[in-house]
Amino acid sequence: MYMNTTEMNESKNQARVPVLAEELVEQAQAAALKQTADYAPGEREELIARIKSLLLKQDAVLVAHYYTSPELQQLAEETGGFVADSLEMARFGNEHPATTLIVAGVRFMGETAKILNPEKRVLMPDPAATCSLDLECPVDAFSQFCDEHPDHTVVVYANTSAEVKARADWVVTSGIALPIVEYLAGQKQRVLWAPDKHLGSYVQKSTGVEMLIWQGSCVIHERFTADGIKNLKLKYPGAAVLVHPESPAEVIEVADVVGSTTALINASKTMDVQEFIVATEPGIFYKMKQASPGKIFLEAPTGGISATCESCMRCPWMAMNGLRNLAEVLENVNNEIFVEEDIRRKALIPLQRMMDFAKKRPSLKVKGNA
Numbered sequence: 001m002y003m004n005t006t007e008m009n010e011s012k013n014q015a016r017v018p019v020l021a022e023e024l025v026e027q028a029q030a031a032a033l034k035q036t037a038d039y040a041p042g043e044r045e046e047l048i049a050r051i052k053s054l055l056l057k058q059d060a061v062l063v064a065h066y067y068t069s070p071e072l073q074q075l076a077e078e079t080g081g082f083v084a085d086s087l088e089m090a091r092f093g094n095e096h097p098a099t100t101l102i103v104a105g106v107r108f109m110g111e112t113a114k115i116l117n118p119e120k121r122v123l124m125p126d127p128a129a130t131c132s133l134d135l136e137c138p139v140d141a142f143s144q145f146c147d148e149h150p151d152h153t154v155v156v157y158a159n160t161s162a163e164v165k166a167r168a169d170w171v172v173t174s175g176i177a178l179p180i181v182e183y184l185a186g187q188k189q190r191v192l193w194a195p196d197k198h199l200g201s202y203v204q205k206s207t208g209v210e211m212l213i214w215q216g217s218c219v220i221h222e223r224f225t226a227d228g229i230k231n232l233k234l235k236y237p238g239a240a241v242l243v244h245p246e247s248p249a250e251v252i253e254v255a256d257v258v259g260s261t262t263a264l265i266n267a268s269k270t271m272d273v274q275e276f277i278v279a280t281e282p283g284i285f286y287k288m289k290q291a292s293p294g295k296i297f298l299e300a301p302t303g304g305i306s307a308t309c310e311s312c313m314r315c316p317w318m319a320m321n322g323l324r325n326l327a328e329v330l331e332n333v334n335n336e337i338f339v340e341e342d343i344r345r346k347a348l349i350p351l352q353r354m355m356d357f358a359k360k361r362p363s364l365k366v367k368g369n370a
Contacts, residue, residue, distance in 0.1 A: 016141045017215045020132050025219065028316035031126065035322025036069075047323040048075060054330035055079050060123075061098035062326075063089040063113070065105035066261045067283035067318040072104050072326070074286070083287065085261050086158055087173055087351075090116045102329065103337070104321040106131045110337040111162040115347050122337040125325040129317040131159055136216035137195035139163035145192070149212060152192035153184055156350070159218075160195055162339045166346035171354050174245055175260035177203050180357060185209040198222065202245040202252060221246035223313050224279045226254050228301030232277055236298060239275035242267055243300075247279050251300075255279070268292055281315050 039047075052075075055062060062081035064072045073083045081102075082092040086109040093101040093113050100121045103110040106129045114122045137156075142164055146154050156168040157177070165171050172180050181203050184191055193200040194214035198221065204211045224247050233239060242264045243255035252258050257267040261284060268276055269291045278284065279300035288297050302313045329335050339347070 016145060017136050018138060018141070020135055020219065024135070025316055028129070028320060031128070032316050032319035032322075035324055036319060044071075044323065047327050050327050051075065051323065051330060052079055054327065055102070058100050058330055058333065059098055060100035060102050060330065061093065061096050062102045062104060063092055064321075065089065065109060065283075065318065066265075066287060067281040067315055068104045068321050069283065069319070070286040071323060072321060073283075075323075075326075076104070085173065086112050088262075089113060093117050093120065093122075102326065104326065105129070106134075106315075106317050107337070108134050108159060108161055111339055112158065112351070114337050114339045115162060115165070115344050115351060118339075118341075118344060123329050123333070124335050124337060125322065125329050126320045127335050127337060129320040131317060132219040133157065133159040133195045133216050134161050134164075137161070137164055137214060139167065142194060142214065143167050145194075145214065149190075149192050151190055152212060153189040154192050154194075155181065155184070156194050157196055157199060162343050162347045164194070165350060166343045168347075168350045169353070171347075171350040173260060173354075174199060175262060176354060176358060178206055179361070180354065181209055181211070182207050183357070196246050198248055198252075199245045201249060202258070205249075218246045220281055220313050220315050221279070222248060223302035224248070224251045224300050225302060226250040229254050229277055229279065232298060232301055236275050236277065236296075238273065239277045239296075239298065240267075240271055240273040241277045241300075242279065244280040251279055264288075265291065268295065268297070281313075281318065283314075283318060 062076040062079055064076040064083050065086060066083060076083050082089060086105060089109060090113040094117050101113050103113050103122060103124050107127055108131055110122050110124045137160055139161060146167060154168045155170045155172055156164055158171055158173050170180060181191055191209060191211045193211045195216035197213050197215045197217055200211060200213040221244055229241055240256040241254055242257050243252055245258050265287050268288045275296045277298045277300050282299050285297050
């Protein structure tokens, strides 16, 4: 069968992507169960009180991702911390006077915080919490891919390791990927994109720029289905569909709004609609309900036309963050995130390039990676 150049490149690139072992997901789910198990009488209140005391004792501030549990997001806000996407988490830490950052999220977020805040101690409730996009883009294989295409500008999504960022020319979030790729195209630069194939394809289709795309994917967003959403729309015909661009193309096609985590929250707040079907990790519902308490938010199904919300997907790695291990890391002052200085300096360059790009364009906000 004849294959065009793009199809040949995608086929070759797909062969480089390591298969995500199901046992890794199962291990994450098992670790998450320890954090989400029912509390003994009075345990939750005791943990919260202890965490609040330890944050003060350790001169620490808690930054939590939109995809963590509502109780962690609420605790971050109550203690003067912050809830956001990973880059905004890191930038908040940079501006906050605390000497210790507690990052509730996944490992690349802790690394990003350390890259931007080398002088601060960065701790995580569980540094084994990772991301399928990070796992599917190992630096050795990715570097080989880049070396084979030296005439391309390397653009990587923020959901990558510090080592992969250090290999890149630009780091982008989903909220700023489109204008940066359009800018590069205007500079007659060829683009090599990693790691998410769905976000890469969305950017490519939206900009018309030909790109070499690494074939990774998010284990959460990839499972949303257009048929499942259409079926749910039959029950809620007035609902608007909000979709993160890490989702497959057929899911993006049925969306009313496609955007970053921050963009989806803003859309849920500003749209004159009372019901929303949301195709991203449901941890985002905490901020959506906080902003619009009278509105209804429905989880997009992941199991096809017969799906119910029993089949909706949650990130097992995000769920590894809980009150129990948050209290432990503050008590023991362990699980510190380190980034080798040479890697940190190299990774800072493409991150800073993105932030400088946004500063020159006041209408842009560097927000929205998953």
